[in-house]
Amino acid sequence: MAVQKLPIAKAINESLRTALESDPKVLVMGEDVGKLGGVFRVTDGLQKDFGEDRVIDTPLAESGIVGTAIGLALRGYRPVVEIQFDGFVFPAYDQIVTQLAKMHARALGKVKVPVVVRIPYGGGIGAVEHHSESPEALFAHVAGLKVVTPSNSSDAYWMLQQAIQSDDPVIFFEPKRRYWDKGEVDTEAVPGDLHKAVVAREGTDVTLVAYGPMVKVCLEAAAAAQEEGKSIEVLDLRSISPVDFDAVQRSAEKTRRVVVVHEAPVFLGSGAEIAARITERCFYHLEAPVLRVGGYHAPYPPARLEEEYLPGLDRVLDAVDRSLAY
Amino acid sequence: MTVDSADSTAAAQEAQPPRKRAAAKKSAKKSTGTTAAKGRPELVQLMTPEGKRVKNAAYDKYVTDITDDALRDLYRDMVMARRFDAEAVTLQRQGELGLWPSLLGQEAAQVGSGRATREDDYVFPTYREHGVAWCRGVDPTKLLGMFRGVNNGGWDPNSNNFQLYTIVIGSQALHATGYAMGVAKDGADSAVVAYFGDGASSQGDVAEAFTFSAVYNAPVVFFCQNNQWAISEPTEKQTRVPLYQRAQGYGFPGVRVDGNDVLAVLAVTRWALERARNGEGPTLVEAFTYRMGAHTTSDDPTKYRADEERASWEAKDPILRLRTYLEAQTDTDEGFFAELDAEAEALGKRVRDAVRAMPDPDHMAIFENVYADGHALVDEERAQFAAYQASFAEEGA
Ligand SMILES: Cc1ncc(C[n+]2csc(CCOP(=O)(O)OP(=O)(O)O)c2C)c(N)n1
DSSP states (O other), X not given: OOEEEEEHHHHHHHHHHHHHHHOTTEEEEETTOSTTOOTTSTTTTHHHHHOTTTEXXXXXXXXXXXXXXXXXXXXXXXXXXXXXXXXXXXXXXXXXXXXXXXXHHHTTTOOOOOOEEXXXXXXXXXXOTTSSOOOHHHXXXXXXXXXXXXXXXXXXXXHHHHHHHOSSOEEEEEEGGGTTOEEEEETTSOOOOTXXXXXXXXXXXXXXXXXXTHHHHHHHHHHHHHHTTOOEEEEEOOEEESOOHHHHHHHHHHHSOEEEEEEEESTTSHHHXXXXXXXXXXXXXXSSOOEEEEEOSSOOOOGGGHHHHSOOHHHHHHHHHHHHHO | OOOSHHHHHHHHHHHSOOOOHHHHHXXXXXXHOOOOOOSSOXXXXXXXXXXXXXXXXXXXXXXXXXXXXXXXXXXXXXXXXXXXXXXXXXXXXXXXXXXXXXXXXXXXXXXXXHHHSXXXXXXXXXXXXXXXXXXXXXXXXXXXXXXXXXXXXXXOTTTTTBOOOOOSTTHXXXXXXXXXXXHHHTTOOOOEEEEEEXXXXXXXXXHHHHHHHHHTTOOEEEEEEEOSEETTEEGGGTOSSOGGGHHHHHTSOEEEEETTOHHHHHHHHHHHHHHHHTTOOOEEEEEEOOOOSOSSTTXXXXXXXXXXXXXXXXXXXXXXXXXXHHHHHSOOOHHHHHHHHHHHHHHHHHHHHXXXXXXXXXXXXXXXXXXXXXXXXXXXXXXXXXXXXXXXXXXXX
């Protein structure tokens, strides 16, 4: 039987294990990914089973990690690199944006750089600064990169498989505060398209568009709203670049009211793009402007304030009410 | 006399009177050409792990003023730093702090270097420099705010010339270099110290800091605490040459000092700071030491390192070493140690009380100090946030 109940971190571990087993060109690279198994234990046991040549503890240098992964990819490998925390990807941002994203185009399509950059992201774990950020829009804005994020164990397992198999660079954001949430993983299932959105809950009154760590919050909000007689649909975007706008449109036309929810700052966040597209595509179907719930235009605050900063049930429900009030 | 670059540079410097910065600028090229050690890395040591004072022709002259009283002061600093650190670890275990990076084992490296700095020098720390902060006169309770999660810094860097802790590895090496470039432009004779770890030495920022500091002959001391580990990765995963030898490739001297020997660290750092003040440019000091605890309270070192390793370093404990010396070679009596214990306990209590009394920040703090000149979007979001918060108060009423 191939169905197991796994926490997200373990599902990613299994996914990496499967990829390492099935393709000798797959490599896992990063800081502390070896003996320690990563600071979140996502790579636990992999070095023991696949050796130091396949599961590589790198020097403490993110530009080096991504830059050498690009070189390895040019040589035919498929590196899956781990950035320890969201806030530490920026030393590598130059390599990702100026090199990784553009190489395929610059080489007239003659070279492929199938690098996966795994980044645990988002807040809610009470960490110090640089450990809680949601920089997905900074990557989604860059052509040449694909940006995805699972919200549950099954997606964590399958989307990572698909990201590794993709010939394009994929930024794989992992919702770190959900690492320990368990869910079913069927390792023999036929997975859906990596870039298709999924309706996580059907509803008729308002659509909540979310991804990664906020899907759970939105599902809880939908359950709470149900008690007040409101029927909320939750769309799990899964892919932030490209966005499955057809799915967004379908849901928007069905419920006529949309609230986009993410942890990242609202200003110029991915919600802005989604709201603009909905307006373009289904202006005449809407009963209310598309609303957004997310972070503020302020640095991610110290841990004792993150509950105020992160969109929680109340803020989502408040936006639902505002939408319904139009 | 050792053959490593630092010694030869120190010796060369001894032959010349201290130069004014302007004069040194002209001769900068000449003064930075040094040779690194060949073969076995030398370790500057003035006191053995058994607490025996050893002679060192190049560095003894930097600590001739260190009387028994001054040694007791250094001892006190190390004991206080360790006591403070232990209290923070306990507070983390009790849930009062979210995280704590312990300095256990690195007291000599921090106190020796911290005490070598002058008031007008400027220090750029990473996140573990609690002992340096102590020496700079920063109230230790201020260090705890960011680890408790009530702020992202917590002190005014200019009040003690001690910059905020830097969590992104190696970034501050460039800030220190730039600050030092400014010091040189101003014609001042202050020096700057950048702290970082052996792991951080792999970062591009650190390499770039080395380049800039050498090119602009910046008065900066790179103080690398090689505590043997970068979380789970040993130093061999960062470098294949002894770290201090890297400096040679950039054109400035590097020296490895026994980081558990507070006197040697003091001497070597004073030498490096003097070079900076004299306009002779940057120096890399590698303090060879050991992180006796976990990387942080979130880390589990049993996953990657053997207990025997720690045991072997415990024999080199920096505090024990100086205590053995003080007891055997000076007239330090039991009373001194007993008083110090009491003082350390009082510090522990003060820290404990201060942390427990530390209030959570006001919600509106999210929007404070985002910009120096203000910003319309922040104003708008602040107002929306305030209205939203107020709606709960109304509901509650
Ligand atoms: C750019 C960046 N990458 C990764 C991290 C995560 N991280 C924090 S401390 C650390 C190890 C640092 O080791 P070292 O520089 O030797 O200093 P030590 O903590 O041992 O004093 C790592 C990998 C970080 N803070 N910044």
